[in-house]
């Protein structure tokens with residue numbers, strides 16, 4: 001005689017076949033840093049920061065605005081600006097197709113959003129870059145939007161905050177995207193003359209022409225933990241100087257310890273930190 005007798009039918013027999021498997025696909029994500037399996041909803045609720053090891057995942061441009069602006073409310077400026085594909089560029093895919101795909105997928109016309117809102121009650125102009133839009137690359141539209149934001153900031157004496165997340169200049173617009181570096185830098189110099197504060201926030205990754213222009217021109221340049229920040233990639237540098245690169249090279253903490261950044265601030269403290277800095281600048 002068996003010690004235990006199953007009174008009910010087995011689970012398999014009791015459940016109809018279509019209900020036996022629970023769909024879990026896409027609900028879990030593995031942390032790149034600590035390998036922990038995290039429920040996506042937990043990660044979302046924690047502003048895309050790993051609850052186990054505090055690894056900072058990339059945050060989308062709209063979520064970034066929600067994180068930093070009061071009541072997740074803002075007015076968008078220059079939303080209609082879109083690239084005219086001046087070179088009619090084609091690589092493995094036509095640039096015009098890349099643009100239309102990104103616009104359809106993300107619902108924005110280029111890799112940056114200019115938003116006017118309040119940060120702890122103070123009016124600010126906040127530009128938030130979107131990596132999902134062709135690698136957050138800077139072409140004529142991103143350059144023009146940042147320039148206009150700097151000009152509006154100056155005219156209205158409203159502090160400017162730019163959150164960068166970019167692979168650099170947009171090669172599909174060739175030299176036109178390189179010209180944006182000079183244009184944006186000139187606009188930021190005029191903003192500086194007018195003594196309106198500009199805070200640059202560098203997130204993972206901030207590289208190439210964006211690092212070489214506005215991302216490093218803030219009155220304060222602050223970064224999120226672990227963010228990759230640089231101009232050329234590490235492999236190109238290692239091959240050029242023929243030396244092994246040090247541990248943590250081009251990461252936010254390394255740059256801070258070498259004087260390239262003013263602070264490394266965790267995402268959850270970012271709003272309070274920027275507000276505190278603006279209090280300091282403006283009083």
Ligand SMILES: [Zn+2]
Nearest residue numbers: 031034050053
């Ligand atoms: Zn983790």
